[in-house]
Amino acid sequence: MPEFKALLDGYRRFRLGDYRDQRERYDRLAQGQDPKVMVIACSDSRVDPTRVFDAGPGEMFVLRNIANLVPPFSAISGQSSVAAAVEYAVSGLEVHHIVVFGHGRCGGIAAALAGDFDNPVAGKHVHAWMEFIAPARDSVKAACALSPDIDAQRTLEQASVRLSIDNLRTYPFVAAAEKAGKLKLHGTIFDIAEGALKILDPKTGQFQALPLDL
Ligand SMILES: [Zn+2]
Structure with a gap:
Protein backbone atom coordinates (compact mmCIF):
# COMPACT_ATOMS: atom_id res chain seq x y z
CA MET A 1 0.00 0.00 0.00
CA PRO A 2 2.19 2.84 -1.25
CA GLU A 3 -0.41 5.58 -0.91
CA PHE A 4 0.76 7.03 2.40
CA LYS A 5 4.35 7.13 1.22
CA ALA A 6 3.11 9.10 -1.79
CA LEU A 7 1.66 11.66 0.63
CA LEU A 8 5.00 12.02 2.41
CA ASP A 9 6.78 12.40 -0.90
CA GLY A 10 4.25 15.07 -1.82
CA TYR A 11 4.92 16.87 1.46
CA ARG A 12 8.64 16.93 0.72
CA ARG A 13 7.98 18.41 -2.74
CA PHE A 14 5.70 21.04 -1.18
CA ARG A 15 8.14 21.86 1.62
CA LEU A 16 11.10 22.28 -0.73
CA GLY A 17 9.09 23.86 -3.54
CA ASP A 18 5.92 25.91 -3.03
CA TYR A 19 6.50 26.53 0.68
CA ARG A 20 9.98 27.87 0.02
CA ASP A 21 8.97 29.81 -3.08
CA GLN A 22 6.06 31.52 -1.31
CA ARG A 23 7.68 31.90 2.08
CA GLU A 24 6.55 35.52 2.45
CA ARG A 25 2.96 34.51 1.87
CA TYR A 26 3.13 31.72 4.43
CA ASP A 27 4.78 34.04 6.98
CA ARG A 28 1.93 36.50 6.46
CA CYS A 42 -18.23 17.85 -2.45
CA SER A 43 -15.64 15.55 -0.83
CA ASP A 44 -15.20 13.92 -4.25
CA SER A 45 -11.46 13.64 -4.94
CA ARG A 46 -11.90 14.83 -8.54
CA VAL A 47 -13.24 18.30 -7.78
CA ASP A 48 -10.84 20.32 -5.67
CA PRO A 49 -12.22 23.88 -5.59
CA THR A 50 -8.84 25.50 -4.90
CA ARG A 51 -7.52 23.82 -8.05
CA VAL A 52 -10.52 24.69 -10.23
CA PHE A 53 -10.58 28.32 -9.06
CA ASP A 54 -6.77 28.52 -9.10
CA ALA A 55 -6.73 29.87 -5.55
CA GLY A 56 -3.77 30.02 -3.22
CA PRO A 57 -3.47 29.39 0.51
CA GLY A 58 -5.53 31.82 2.56
CA GLU A 59 -7.93 32.74 -0.25
CA MET A 60 -10.80 30.33 0.40
CA GLY A 78 -23.31 21.43 18.15
CA GLN A 79 -24.69 18.83 15.75
CA SER A 80 -23.72 20.17 12.36
CA SER A 81 -20.25 20.86 10.98
CA VAL A 82 -22.00 22.81 8.22
CA ALA A 83 -23.69 25.18 10.67
CA ALA A 84 -20.45 25.69 12.58
CA ALA A 85 -18.44 26.40 9.42
CA VAL A 86 -21.03 28.74 7.90
CA GLU A 87 -21.45 30.57 11.20
CA TYR A 88 -17.70 31.08 11.56
CA ALA A 89 -17.30 32.14 7.93
CA VAL A 90 -20.13 34.69 8.07
CA SER A 91 -19.99 35.95 11.65
CA GLY A 92 -16.28 35.49 12.36
CA LEU A 93 -14.42 35.90 9.07
CA GLU A 94 -17.15 38.06 7.51
CA VAL A 95 -16.69 36.52 4.06
CA HIS A 96 -18.23 38.44 1.17
CA HIS A 97 -19.27 35.39 -0.86
CA ILE A 98 -20.46 31.83 -0.27
CA VAL A 99 -20.13 29.61 -3.32
CA VAL A 100 -21.94 26.27 -3.43
CA PHE A 101 -19.71 24.26 -5.74
CA GLY A 102 -21.65 21.32 -7.16
CA HIS A 103 -20.21 18.95 -9.70
CA GLY A 104 -21.11 16.59 -12.50
CA ARG A 105 -21.13 12.81 -12.00
CA CYS A 106 -21.55 13.22 -8.22
CA GLY A 107 -21.59 9.80 -6.54
CA GLY A 108 -23.73 11.08 -3.68
CA ILE A 109 -26.38 12.33 -6.09
CA ALA A 110 -26.24 9.08 -8.08
CA ALA A 111 -26.66 7.08 -4.86
CA ALA A 112 -29.61 9.22 -3.79
CA LEU A 113 -31.31 8.50 -7.11
CA ALA A 114 -30.50 4.80 -7.10
CA GLY A 115 -31.15 4.23 -3.39
CA ASP A 116 -27.68 2.66 -3.11
CA PHE A 117 -27.31 3.55 0.55
CA ASP A 118 -30.75 2.56 1.70
CA ASN A 119 -29.17 -0.44 3.45
CA PRO A 120 -29.72 0.43 7.13
CA VAL A 121 -26.44 -1.18 8.23
CA ALA A 122 -23.85 -0.59 5.52
CA GLY A 123 -25.05 2.80 4.39
CA LYS A 124 -27.05 4.33 7.16
CA HIS A 125 -24.97 7.48 7.58
CA VAL A 126 -24.80 8.29 3.87
CA HIS A 127 -28.49 7.45 3.53
CA ALA A 128 -29.45 9.76 6.40
CA TRP A 129 -27.25 12.55 5.03
CA MET A 130 -28.68 12.33 1.52
CA GLU A 131 -32.21 12.47 2.93
CA PHE A 132 -31.69 16.25 3.09
CA ILE A 133 -32.37 16.32 -0.63
CA ALA A 134 -35.24 13.80 -0.55
CA PRO A 135 -37.85 16.38 -1.64
CA ALA A 136 -35.73 17.42 -4.64
CA ARG A 137 -34.92 13.78 -5.46
CA ASP A 138 -38.60 12.81 -5.35
CA SER A 139 -39.68 15.68 -7.61
CA VAL A 140 -36.89 14.86 -10.12
CA LYS A 141 -37.95 11.21 -10.11
CA ALA A 142 -41.57 12.22 -10.65
CA ALA A 143 -40.58 14.49 -13.56
CA CYS A 144 -38.50 11.69 -15.10
CA ALA A 145 -41.42 9.27 -14.84
CA LEU A 146 -43.44 11.67 -17.00
CA SER A 147 -40.58 12.63 -19.34
CA PRO A 148 -37.97 9.88 -19.70
CA ASP A 149 -35.72 12.21 -21.73
CA ILE A 150 -34.85 14.19 -18.60
CA ASP A 151 -31.29 13.60 -17.36
CA ALA A 152 -32.10 12.76 -13.73
CA GLN A 153 -28.49 12.94 -12.50
CA ARG A 154 -27.83 16.37 -14.00
CA THR A 155 -31.22 17.70 -12.97
CA LEU A 156 -30.77 16.61 -9.35
CA GLU A 157 -27.20 17.96 -9.23
CA GLN A 158 -28.59 21.34 -10.22
CA ALA A 159 -31.61 21.08 -7.92
CA SER A 160 -29.40 20.22 -4.95
CA VAL A 161 -27.26 23.33 -5.47
CA ARG A 162 -30.42 25.47 -5.59
CA LEU A 163 -31.66 23.71 -2.44
CA SER A 164 -28.38 24.31 -0.60
CA ILE A 165 -28.60 28.02 -1.43
CA ASP A 166 -32.22 28.14 -0.26
CA ASN A 167 -31.18 26.37 2.94
CA LEU A 168 -28.30 28.79 3.52
CA ARG A 169 -30.90 31.56 3.67
CA THR A 170 -32.57 29.78 6.61
CA TYR A 171 -29.48 30.56 8.73
CA PRO A 172 -30.34 33.84 10.47
CA PHE A 173 -26.81 35.27 10.22
CA VAL A 174 -26.67 34.47 6.49
CA ALA A 175 -30.05 36.08 5.82
CA ALA A 176 -29.05 39.16 7.84
CA ALA A 177 -25.68 39.57 6.08
CA GLU A 178 -27.28 39.12 2.65
CA LYS A 179 -30.01 41.63 3.46
CA ALA A 180 -27.37 44.13 4.61
CA GLY A 181 -25.55 43.74 1.28
CA LYS A 182 -22.47 42.27 2.96
CA LEU A 183 -22.80 38.75 1.57
CA LYS A 184 -23.60 37.21 -1.80
CA LEU A 185 -24.59 33.59 -2.43
CA HIS A 186 -23.60 31.81 -5.63
CA GLY A 187 -24.45 28.45 -7.19
CA THR A 188 -21.95 26.74 -9.51
CA ILE A 189 -21.47 23.34 -11.09
CA PHE A 190 -18.22 22.00 -12.48
CA ASP A 191 -18.04 19.00 -14.80
CA ILE A 192 -14.70 17.24 -14.75
CA ALA A 193 -15.28 15.60 -18.14
CA GLU A 194 -16.07 18.87 -19.90
CA GLY A 195 -13.83 21.07 -17.74
CA ALA A 196 -16.71 23.54 -17.78
CA LEU A 197 -17.99 25.75 -14.97
CA LYS A 198 -21.66 26.69 -14.96
CA ILE A 199 -23.04 29.56 -12.90
CA LEU A 200 -26.55 29.75 -11.49
CA ASP A 201 -28.39 32.79 -12.81
CA PRO A 202 -30.49 33.97 -9.85
CA LYS A 203 -32.99 35.65 -12.19
CA THR A 204 -33.80 32.62 -14.35
CA GLY A 205 -32.82 29.85 -11.92
CA GLN A 206 -30.86 28.24 -14.77
CA PHE A 207 -27.16 27.33 -14.97
CA GLN A 208 -25.18 29.05 -17.71
CA ALA A 209 -21.71 28.04 -18.91
CA LEU A 210 -19.07 30.64 -18.09
CA PRO A 211 -17.33 31.82 -21.28
CA LEU A 212 -13.54 31.41 -21.16
CA ASP A 213 -12.77 34.68 -22.92
CA LEU A 214 -12.72 37.68 -20.59
ZN1 LIG B 1 -20.02 14.68 -5.30
Whole structure:
Protein backbone atom coordinates (compact mmCIF):
# COMPACT_ATOMS: atom_id res chain seq x y z
CA MET A 1 0.00 0.00 0.00
CA PRO A 2 2.19 2.84 -1.25
CA GLU A 3 -0.41 5.58 -0.91
CA PHE A 4 0.76 7.03 2.40
CA LYS A 5 4.35 7.13 1.22
CA ALA A 6 3.11 9.10 -1.79
CA LEU A 7 1.66 11.66 0.63
CA LEU A 8 5.00 12.02 2.41
CA ASP A 9 6.78 12.40 -0.90
CA GLY A 10 4.25 15.07 -1.82
CA TYR A 11 4.92 16.87 1.46
CA ARG A 12 8.64 16.93 0.72
CA ARG A 13 7.98 18.41 -2.74
CA PHE A 14 5.70 21.04 -1.18
CA ARG A 15 8.14 21.86 1.62
CA LEU A 16 11.10 22.28 -0.73
CA GLY A 17 9.09 23.86 -3.54
CA ASP A 18 5.92 25.91 -3.03
CA TYR A 19 6.50 26.53 0.68
CA ARG A 20 9.98 27.87 0.02
CA ASP A 21 8.97 29.81 -3.08
CA GLN A 22 6.06 31.52 -1.31
CA ARG A 23 7.68 31.90 2.08
CA GLU A 24 6.55 35.52 2.45
CA ARG A 25 2.96 34.51 1.87
CA TYR A 26 3.13 31.72 4.43
CA ASP A 27 4.78 34.04 6.98
CA ARG A 28 1.93 36.50 6.46
CA LEU A 29 -0.70 33.75 6.76
CA ALA A 30 0.91 32.63 10.03
CA GLN A 31 -0.44 35.87 11.51
CA GLY A 32 -4.03 34.93 10.63
CA GLN A 33 -6.48 34.28 7.81
CA ASP A 34 -8.76 36.75 6.08
CA PRO A 35 -10.44 34.91 3.19
CA LYS A 36 -13.30 36.72 1.47
CA VAL A 37 -14.82 33.60 -0.06
CA MET A 38 -16.32 30.48 1.45
CA VAL A 39 -16.73 27.47 -0.83
CA ILE A 40 -18.99 24.52 -0.02
CA ALA A 41 -17.83 21.60 -2.16
CA CYS A 42 -18.23 17.85 -2.45
CA SER A 43 -15.64 15.55 -0.83
CA ASP A 44 -15.20 13.92 -4.25
CA SER A 45 -11.46 13.64 -4.94
CA ARG A 46 -11.90 14.83 -8.54
CA VAL A 47 -13.24 18.30 -7.78
CA ASP A 48 -10.84 20.32 -5.67
CA PRO A 49 -12.22 23.88 -5.59
CA THR A 50 -8.84 25.50 -4.90
CA ARG A 51 -7.52 23.82 -8.05
CA VAL A 52 -10.52 24.69 -10.23
CA PHE A 53 -10.58 28.32 -9.06
CA ASP A 54 -6.77 28.52 -9.10
CA ALA A 55 -6.73 29.87 -5.55
CA GLY A 56 -3.77 30.02 -3.22
CA PRO A 57 -3.47 29.39 0.51
CA GLY A 58 -5.53 31.82 2.56
CA GLU A 59 -7.93 32.74 -0.25
CA MET A 60 -10.80 30.33 0.40
CA PHE A 61 -12.53 29.01 3.48
CA VAL A 62 -13.56 25.56 2.28
CA LEU A 63 -16.12 23.13 3.63
CA ARG A 64 -16.43 19.75 1.94
CA ASN A 65 -19.00 17.03 2.51
CA ILE A 66 -20.81 14.39 0.49
CA ALA A 67 -22.63 16.13 -2.38
CA ASN A 68 -21.92 19.69 -1.13
CA LEU A 69 -25.14 19.81 0.87
CA VAL A 70 -26.32 22.49 3.28
CA PRO A 71 -29.00 21.17 5.65
CA PRO A 72 -31.70 23.63 6.72
CA PHE A 73 -30.92 25.68 9.82
CA SER A 74 -31.58 24.05 13.16
CA ALA A 75 -31.66 25.89 16.44
CA ILE A 76 -30.01 22.85 18.05
CA SER A 77 -26.33 23.70 18.24
CA GLY A 78 -23.31 21.43 18.15
CA GLN A 79 -24.69 18.83 15.75
CA SER A 80 -23.72 20.17 12.36
CA SER A 81 -20.25 20.86 10.98
CA VAL A 82 -22.00 22.81 8.22
CA ALA A 83 -23.69 25.18 10.67
CA ALA A 84 -20.45 25.69 12.58
CA ALA A 85 -18.44 26.40 9.42
CA VAL A 86 -21.03 28.74 7.90
CA GLU A 87 -21.45 30.57 11.20
CA TYR A 88 -17.70 31.08 11.56
CA ALA A 89 -17.30 32.14 7.93
CA VAL A 90 -20.13 34.69 8.07
CA SER A 91 -19.99 35.95 11.65
CA GLY A 92 -16.28 35.49 12.36
CA LEU A 93 -14.42 35.90 9.07
CA GLU A 94 -17.15 38.06 7.51
CA VAL A 95 -16.69 36.52 4.06
CA HIS A 96 -18.23 38.44 1.17
CA HIS A 97 -19.27 35.39 -0.86
CA ILE A 98 -20.46 31.83 -0.27
CA VAL A 99 -20.13 29.61 -3.32
CA VAL A 100 -21.94 26.27 -3.43
CA PHE A 101 -19.71 24.26 -5.74
CA GLY A 102 -21.65 21.32 -7.16
CA HIS A 103 -20.21 18.95 -9.70
CA GLY A 104 -21.11 16.59 -12.50
CA ARG A 105 -21.13 12.81 -12.00
CA CYS A 106 -21.55 13.22 -8.22
CA GLY A 107 -21.59 9.80 -6.54
CA GLY A 108 -23.73 11.08 -3.68
CA ILE A 109 -26.38 12.33 -6.09
CA ALA A 110 -26.24 9.08 -8.08
CA ALA A 111 -26.66 7.08 -4.86
CA ALA A 112 -29.61 9.22 -3.79
CA LEU A 113 -31.31 8.50 -7.11
CA ALA A 114 -30.50 4.80 -7.10
CA GLY A 115 -31.15 4.23 -3.39
CA ASP A 116 -27.68 2.66 -3.11
CA PHE A 117 -27.31 3.55 0.55
CA ASP A 118 -30.75 2.56 1.70
CA ASN A 119 -29.17 -0.44 3.45
CA PRO A 120 -29.72 0.43 7.13
CA VAL A 121 -26.44 -1.18 8.23
CA ALA A 122 -23.85 -0.59 5.52
CA GLY A 123 -25.05 2.80 4.39
CA LYS A 124 -27.05 4.33 7.16
CA HIS A 125 -24.97 7.48 7.58
CA VAL A 126 -24.80 8.29 3.87
CA HIS A 127 -28.49 7.45 3.53
CA ALA A 128 -29.45 9.76 6.40
CA TRP A 129 -27.25 12.55 5.03
CA MET A 130 -28.68 12.33 1.52
CA GLU A 131 -32.21 12.47 2.93
CA PHE A 132 -31.69 16.25 3.09
CA ILE A 133 -32.37 16.32 -0.63
CA ALA A 134 -35.24 13.80 -0.55
CA PRO A 135 -37.85 16.38 -1.64
CA ALA A 136 -35.73 17.42 -4.64
CA ARG A 137 -34.92 13.78 -5.46
CA ASP A 138 -38.60 12.81 -5.35
CA SER A 139 -39.68 15.68 -7.61
CA VAL A 140 -36.89 14.86 -10.12
CA LYS A 141 -37.95 11.21 -10.11
CA ALA A 142 -41.57 12.22 -10.65
CA ALA A 143 -40.58 14.49 -13.56
CA CYS A 144 -38.50 11.69 -15.10
CA ALA A 145 -41.42 9.27 -14.84
CA LEU A 146 -43.44 11.67 -17.00
CA SER A 147 -40.58 12.63 -19.34
CA PRO A 148 -37.97 9.88 -19.70
CA ASP A 149 -35.72 12.21 -21.73
CA ILE A 150 -34.85 14.19 -18.60
CA ASP A 151 -31.29 13.60 -17.36
CA ALA A 152 -32.10 12.76 -13.73
CA GLN A 153 -28.49 12.94 -12.50
CA ARG A 154 -27.83 16.37 -14.00
CA THR A 155 -31.22 17.70 -12.97
CA LEU A 156 -30.77 16.61 -9.35
CA GLU A 157 -27.20 17.96 -9.23
CA GLN A 158 -28.59 21.34 -10.22
CA ALA A 159 -31.61 21.08 -7.92
CA SER A 160 -29.40 20.22 -4.95
CA VAL A 161 -27.26 23.33 -5.47
CA ARG A 162 -30.42 25.47 -5.59
CA LEU A 163 -31.66 23.71 -2.44
CA SER A 164 -28.38 24.31 -0.60
CA ILE A 165 -28.60 28.02 -1.43
CA ASP A 166 -32.22 28.14 -0.26
CA ASN A 167 -31.18 26.37 2.94
CA LEU A 168 -28.30 28.79 3.52
CA ARG A 169 -30.90 31.56 3.67
CA THR A 170 -32.57 29.78 6.61
CA TYR A 171 -29.48 30.56 8.73
CA PRO A 172 -30.34 33.84 10.47
CA PHE A 173 -26.81 35.27 10.22
CA VAL A 174 -26.67 34.47 6.49
CA ALA A 175 -30.05 36.08 5.82
CA ALA A 176 -29.05 39.16 7.84
CA ALA A 177 -25.68 39.57 6.08
CA GLU A 178 -27.28 39.12 2.65
CA LYS A 179 -30.01 41.63 3.46
CA ALA A 180 -27.37 44.13 4.61
CA GLY A 181 -25.55 43.74 1.28
CA LYS A 182 -22.47 42.27 2.96
CA LEU A 183 -22.80 38.75 1.57
CA LYS A 184 -23.60 37.21 -1.80
CA LEU A 185 -24.59 33.59 -2.43
CA HIS A 186 -23.60 31.81 -5.63
CA GLY A 187 -24.45 28.45 -7.19
CA THR A 188 -21.95 26.74 -9.51
CA ILE A 189 -21.47 23.34 -11.09
CA PHE A 190 -18.22 22.00 -12.48
CA ASP A 191 -18.04 19.00 -14.80
CA ILE A 192 -14.70 17.24 -14.75
CA ALA A 193 -15.28 15.60 -18.14
CA GLU A 194 -16.07 18.87 -19.90
CA GLY A 195 -13.83 21.07 -17.74
CA ALA A 196 -16.71 23.54 -17.78
CA LEU A 197 -17.99 25.75 -14.97
CA LYS A 198 -21.66 26.69 -14.96
CA ILE A 199 -23.04 29.56 -12.90
CA LEU A 200 -26.55 29.75 -11.49
CA ASP A 201 -28.39 32.79 -12.81
CA PRO A 202 -30.49 33.97 -9.85
CA LYS A 203 -32.99 35.65 -12.19
CA THR A 204 -33.80 32.62 -14.35
CA GLY A 205 -32.82 29.85 -11.92
CA GLN A 206 -30.86 28.24 -14.77
CA PHE A 207 -27.16 27.33 -14.97
CA GLN A 208 -25.18 29.05 -17.71
CA ALA A 209 -21.71 28.04 -18.91
CA LEU A 210 -19.07 30.64 -18.09
CA PRO A 211 -17.33 31.82 -21.28
CA LEU A 212 -13.54 31.41 -21.16
CA ASP A 213 -12.77 34.68 -22.92
CA LEU A 214 -12.72 37.68 -20.59
ZN1 LIG B 1 -20.02 14.68 -5.30
